[in-house]
Each structure stands twice: as structure tokens, then as C-alpha cells.
Amino acid sequence: MDGSGVGQGLQWLSLVSIVASLPVVVLVSNVLHEIGHALAALAVGYRVRGFIVGGTSADFSRSGGFLQFGRKFGRAATLISPGSGWIAGWRGIVTYGGGAAVNLLIVVVTAPASLGWEFRHGVAVQPGAHTYLPVVTVFVFVVNLVFLVANLVPRVHSSGAVSDGRHLLNLIHSRRLVEWIKIGESSVVIDRPRAQVWHFLDDPRNVTSYDDTVERIYQKPGTPAGVGRILVAHLFPVPPSTVGDVVESETVAFDPPRRMMARGARNHSLRVETALRAVGPDSTRLTRTLWLGAKPLAPEQRQRLLETLGEAGARLAQENERIRRMLVPDTTATLAIPGVRARRRARARRV
Template identity: 55%
Template sequence: MAQQWLSLVAIVATVPLVVLVSNVIHELGHALAALSVGYRVRGFVVGGTGADFTRSGRFLQFGRKFGKATAIVSPRHGWISGRRGIVAYGGGIAMNFVAVALALPDGLGFARCGLTAQSCAAKFGNGPLPASGMLAEQDLVRYVGAISILFCGINIFQAATNLWPRVLASGAVTDAKHILNLVEARHLVEWIQVAESTVVVDRPRAQVWEFLDNPENTPRYDPTVIRAYRKPGTSAGVGRIIVTERRPSVPGAEGPAQEAEVIAFEPPRRVIVRSAGHQTLRAETLLRAFGPGATRLTRTVWLGAKPTLTPEQRKRMLDALSGIAAELNRDNEAIRRLLEPEHLDGRAGEQTRMTQAIRIRRNRNTRALARRQP
């Protein structure tokens, strides 16, 4: 019985490693497929995503998100598109199935061998199962069989998940969704998270959605907006055009009017709009229930860029949009204040106490730093 428990613990402890190996195999499939069509592999991240790739000059990099892996693939010029892009994004799924085809026969054999001594004896061909010897130990054979079957299961699950064309709540996109976009003759871009802001509103999600879904409420929480409305003749969901009239930067001048199109509409959970003037700039609003009668509001801005951007070009683009984070925080706080005005006094007192505590810590740190300086 003790040996069985030890075997079970060993199998459970190995699961994260098996997940990591499966992800590495999947991303290796992307890399090999990309190289086969003339794309380049700029780097490989083990334990991280594309956002963790630092472009430090090292091809192989390691992150802190255990179980994750990413191959950084891009064309030598232009966009990821056409047949070559389809091959590059289909390589990960294909590699998962290749891994299953190679591992499944031996995995089933080891599993049968671990369950019955007779099948082991038949497999090894020397009569009864020996009591000693590394390959003949039934517990070890059972462990190898379980890990092999687990490895095949994880690879099948990963391939099946990526065969479903969808956008995940985290903003990640499955391989099938990428391929579907390429079949529809769209160019793929590298989506960079410019800013994100989250606030908890003490109101039900349906009420928060109703408030944000009405563009006429925008001037109430965004001081840069004079007027916002739905363009006449557009739909209420996907395809809706929102016209925003902003305040002029110069007194006496006429402010700009901007249009944004709704490209994802999932009430009461999620909406994504893209700028009509800059279609690679998108804003996502995500609402999640947060306890009874409360809602977690997360607003994120994404920038689409060519995968071939140099680090200097990427940095210049992000620097030009550096003020968006502060704007999101300001607007989210204004939304919370508008929707829960009766809690202003308590929240204000709490904010004041937090600010005072931060100032005290900063003063202490400053004095400590001054004491350490020569």
C-alpha cells in the first residue's frame, strides 16, 4: 500500500513537467513549420509567453510561468499572411499529434505491463516478472506507463483546444483562430498590451454593463469627451459605430470627432472596439462577477504591430501611448464613483489612510537611504 501511494505521489508531482514538455513540443512544431516556409524564429521562451520575450539578444530565454512556452516567429519582412502563415500556425497542432502517435503504442504497452505481471513476462520474454532489476520493477513500469498515457492525453487536449477557433478571456488566440483569419485573407499582427486597469464596482454586473453600453454616459466619466453617441443606421451590437467628440486642445478651436467600431459584443461580459482611424488600436472592456452584487471591471488597450518591428520602433510606439494607463485608471475610478455614490465617504477615508501609509513608508525608505549614503 505504501508503495502504491508513493507511485501516485510521483505521478502527480510529474504532471507540471509533462505539461511543460507538451507545450515545448507544441511550440517546437510552430518553429519547425515556420522555418520550413522561410519564416524566421527570433527566440524561444521556456516558462513564459510572448510578452516575456525581452529581445535581449538571447535566443533561448526562461520565464517564471512554469508550464508555458512560446516560439517567437515572424516573416523576414511584411506581415504573417497566406499559405505560409497557415503552415506556421498549424505546425504546433501537427506536432502534438505526432508526439501522440510516437508515444501511445509504448505507453499502452507499459500500462498493460504495469497492471499484470503476466503481460510483463510476455513482453520481456523470460518467464515470471523478476523481483529486482530496474526495467523489471512493476512499480517503475506502472509509473512509466501512467506518465506515457498522461503525456498522450495532454497532447491530445492541447491539440483539440487549439483546433477550436476562439479568443480566450486573457486575450490569447488559438491556432485555429489564427488560421481562420488567414483563410479569410487577413494579416496577422503582434498584439501588444499597452495598458490595463482594473477596479471593483459595488454594483451588479448587469447594472455596470447597462451604464457602459450607453455611449452617452462617456462624458460623465471621461473629461476629454464632450459628446458620444451611436452613429445612426448602425447595429446595436457588432458593427456599431460610436462617434466621440473630444474637447479641443486649443481654446476656441473645434475638437476632433473620432469613430470606433464594435468588433466583439458579448453582453454582459465583454466588448471590444477598434479605432476607425487607427484600426490596430483596440480597447477591451471585461466585466466579471466579484462576489454578491459586485463587479470586477477590467479595461485593456491593445496595439497591433508588425512582427518585424525592431526593438527601437516598438519602444517608440509604446512611449507615444504611455499616457493611456493613467487615463484608464482615472476613468475607472470615475465610473466607480458614479455607480456607487453612497460609498464615497468610506472609500475616501480608506483612500486617505492608504495614501498616508504610503507616505509614511516612503519617508522611512528615504531616511534609510539617506543613512546608507556616504
């Protein structure tokens, strides 16, 4: 093999090494982010109950030891709890800011080398052994910058987990940390356009057709149609009581025809989210989720809570099926009647 062939081989080997380094950089950066949380928690007097690499806090098992490994590559989580009470105040802010602080430190340290090398070479660089470390340094810079921004953006993930930014806002506004736990979810496909499904669900008068606990419901006078709308529901009495409760719910998110969320007007810790996704021209996936706001729980506490409230998902499924039947009536029984009559007329003619 001539020298050019050896050089090309080394270039390809370097390119493969560079590409293979990216997921490793992602994992290491995530682990360092979680170590930042752990160190910050210990610094303010909180306890670090466990650490999982390749998973989230929901994957942590109490019987599996302090350090555990999961199958979700690139993920990591630290389990933190105070000695007593809630994660709150400046201690909570320091704890949940520790991860972003580590990412920021890495960005600052790698920025001069990464940006300087990028400005000198740009993208017109031939892969080779001499470019491996500079390119990996750029990876470290970019990945940690992305982690820093993504974790500080206040958002709630589909799994119910929230970003550090959301935790920090909760701590600033309410002075204590609230974790949103998904206690029930159900999804159903309805053969109707999304706008029609939204119109049905947005009308309070239709609630009694699928929620058998509500006797009557109406919009509280003076409240708006979207965010801030308050619905007053009169519930059926539950024996031995002869008078049903009156509960109010407030709309806190309203994005027609995609998503709405309501919370208890008095109990803000319970929320119902409704999401609509078009899966065809005349077909819509309806997903309803029940969230419960609580103090951060250990995995075994979360599991006991979910077992206690295990009927929530089944109830949502029943209501979703009623909604589907209201919008897509079952015509089987209607079609069967003409069929029976036709058979009877045929028998009468033969007689």
C-alpha cells in the same frame, strides 16, 4: 520487512514516480510544440530569433542569448520573424500550424499503445514498476491531445496572447498576422449591482460624463443596439485647431451584462474592451482594456511601443474613477453641511 511490505513500498514509489512525471510530460510536450513552430518557420524561410523555456515571448530578453529560461514552469515560446514585411499567407499558416502538427504526430504515435493499454486495464490497475511506462505513455497521449485541441481553438487569452487557432484564422481572413497588444488596462470596484453598471455604460449619453475629450455622442441611425452598433462622437477641438474631429466606433462584441468591445470604425487596429464581474450582491469590478493590433513585434519593439503609449492606462484609470463617482456619489460634502449647521446652532444656544 516481509515481501508484502517491500511490494507495497515499490507500489508507492511507482505511484510517486508516475505523479511526478506528469508536469515533466507537460513541459516536454510544450517544448516539442514550440520546436514544431521553429522547424516549420525555418522550412518556409522565416527566422527563429530566440527560444525561451519556462516563459512566454514577453519574457524573452534580447540581451539574454538565443536560448533562455524563465520561471513559468510548463511554458515555452519561440520568437519568429520574416526576413522582411509581415508574417503572412501560406508561410504564416505553415509556421503557426507546425506546433499543432507535432502534437498531432505524437498523438498518432502514442494512440495505439495508450488506448490499447487503457481498454485492457482501465483504471483498476495496481501501481508498480511494470505500469510506469504504459501510464506515462497515456500521459503523453492525453497531454498532447489537450494541447492540440487547446491551440487550435481560436481564442484570446487574458494576457493578450492569442492561440495558434486565432493566428491561423487571422492569416486566412486577412492574409497577414495581427498580434493584439494590451497597451492599457484599469480596474475599479464599484459599489453597485452589475446590471446597473452595465446599464450606465451601455447608454451612449453617459460617455461625456467620464470622457472629457467627447463633446457629444450619439448612436448612428439605422444601426442595431448590440453587435454592429456604431457610435458617432464629436470631439473637442485640440488647439490650434478650432474644429474637433468626428470619430465612429463599432461594437464587435456584446454579452450583457458581462462584456462588450468596440473598435474604430475606420481604424480596426484599436479596440476598447469593457468587462464587468460581480464581486458581491451590490458590488461590481469594472475592467477596461485598450488593445492595439499590430504586426508581431520583437520584445524590445513591444517595450518601446508600450513606453510610447504609457499614458493609456492612466487615462483609463481616470475615466474609471469618474464612472465610479457617477454611480456612487461622494456624500461627504453633503453630510458636512448639516454638521456645520448643527454646531453653529449649538454655539448660538450657549450664547
